[in-house]
């Protein structure tokens with residue numbers, strides 16, 4: 001197994017993690033996708049189309065901002081945020097969606113399916129399908145639909161169909177399962193637009209490739225606009241796509257510390273958190289080998305996070321490898337600290353982060369206080385908080401808002 | 413030779429026209445005791461092979477019927493070890509070859525790993541393994557050679573979209589058993605009609621694969637089995653076996669008996 005620079009080997013393994021543990025029915029499609037991707041990633045025309053889509057549709061580059069007020073408030077290291085919340089559709093998910101849509105075009109596919117947790121990946125997928133001309137079906141756990149109704153509405157307005165998943169825990173993992181079943185059935189004309197750095201090879205690598213622009217921008221914006229280099233880059237880790245995007249450009253430079261933050265939920269018992277690196281063991285599920293929250297028999301456990309996007313039992317295989325090699329440090333943030341972080345960024349900087357991203361922020365706030373003012377932290381704000389309106393209103397106990405939702409339907 | 417190989421030799425010697433039958437049970441569904449009784453009854457009523465599925469929380473190749481049965485069995489608290497104990501009892505009782513069907517994580521997380529999973533399966537009297545999410549190219553887990561070393565028949569899977577070059581790679585893996593041909597793209601689940609072109613797809617597989625072939629996914633009725641005559645050595649009836657139990661309203665063994673009898677006619 002030859003490995004260079006955190007690249008996967010020919011069988012799709014990062015160290016011992018990853019691989020292609022998929023039913024035979026999917027292997028031809030995965031091979032076709034791999035071949036297409038390997039060719040596209042060094043094809044001038046493809047890269048031109050991609051950069052145009054990044055610029056004109058996604059709105060790249062997204063800003064990198066020094067949080068002067070927050071930094072002063074905490075009184076430690078300088079905190080910068082990379083604001084992926086200003087990318088079209090409100091999160092980093094759009095980066096791998098445009099990339100995969102361009103690949104699907106090359107493959108001649110007519111239909112795109114996707115799973116979604118928070119709904120961000122669903123909205124981004126629906127948007128690229130409208131833009132690039134694909135029929136689109138988005139699978140979403142019934143519980144996530146309840147938590148993220150606004151995104152369901154937007155997915156539908158963008159012309160896609162949302163299919164509720166009513167089995168298992170009715171969340172992200174079950175939506176992945178349902179999407180895999182659809183793909184197995186319609187594999188000839190359908191592309192599965194997997195929404196994170198997870199799944200069988202080549203998906204983790206494809207999404208890393210389309211997300212790496214985030215870290216490249218962080219590097220050049222920090223240098224060109226501020227003459228700085230980051231000491232820390234911090235990102236939340238669900239499946240791991242926004243974190244891979246933020247980290248990738250810095251992997252080779254060991255002087256930059258990288259921190260991934262998992263959903264700490266509200267406790268350490270099974271079903272109270274989504275800390276794969278604390279409570280998980282190595283397993284093979286959903287087509288790849290990585291850390292999974294599971295019982296002693298290998299049955300996948302229930303998870304919890306206040307943010308649907310981090311509420312997932314597995315984690316991308318490259319993250320597992322980065323964890324083992326020590327290149328990235330993984331920590332977690334509790335729901336209550338995450339909610340406090342949302343409030344603080346809103347009040348100090350005028351920016352409402354997504355609940356997922358607020359995990360990274362919570363860690364940054366804690367870390368900044370312990371560091372001298374000379375240090376520089378970059379937090380990847382993977383998305384904006386608009387989608388979390390209803391959850392936030394409920395979590396903050398906003399009586400007037402709750403009254404509003406109750407009365408809304410009574411008025412014209 | 414294991415029991416699967418013996419049965420395959422016997423089937424060949426009989427020069428039977430209609431395909432042999434492999435049935436399916438989710439261990440622990442509706443309960444462990446009942447699932448054991450169903451295995452025994454399927455074998456007694458004429459199934460030549462029986463698949464014992466060890467339930468898994470994320471059965472990605474299974475459709476709604478089997479998925480729900482997996483979930484129900486797990487909700488009742490069935491453990492992997494319960495399945496091994498039940499299998500051992502059954503293997504001592506019936507002469508029909510039994511196969512464990514499950515997903516790779518169950519074998520991977522088994523105490524002692526994949527090797528111990530294979531060893532203990534063989535020791536429990538199992539003759540074969542069906543694991544849909546391990547690749548035929550696997551070189552990391554050693555699954556194929558471990559299973560073969562313990563005198564088990566690991567069953568490789570082929571599909572209508574498997575190119576001929578891959579079929580050639582699949583063929584040698586089936587040297588102790590058969591190739592499981594998935595009838596169409598999709599997941600498990602009983603269907604009313606067989607996919608068009610199934611016969612010619614199977615005929616093509618048989619041109620490349622020397623070992624016997626089996627076909628499964630969607631097969632649920634006696635007419636399906638009749639239609640497969642001459643195209644396959646084994647017909648696999650999975651979800652339909654569970655549908656029969658779900659519909660039987662209590663008298664499940666009688667329902668199993670008459671269903672299997674109708675399929676074997």
Ligand SMILES: Cc1ncc(COP(=O)(O)O)c(C=O)c1O
Pocket residue numbers: 091092093117118119120121195196197236237238239240241242243308309310354356357382383384
């Ligand atoms: C805004 C946002 N951030 C982060 C995530 C977590 O996913 P990943 O770890 O792949 O970035 C999601 C997932 O839905 C999300 O919507």
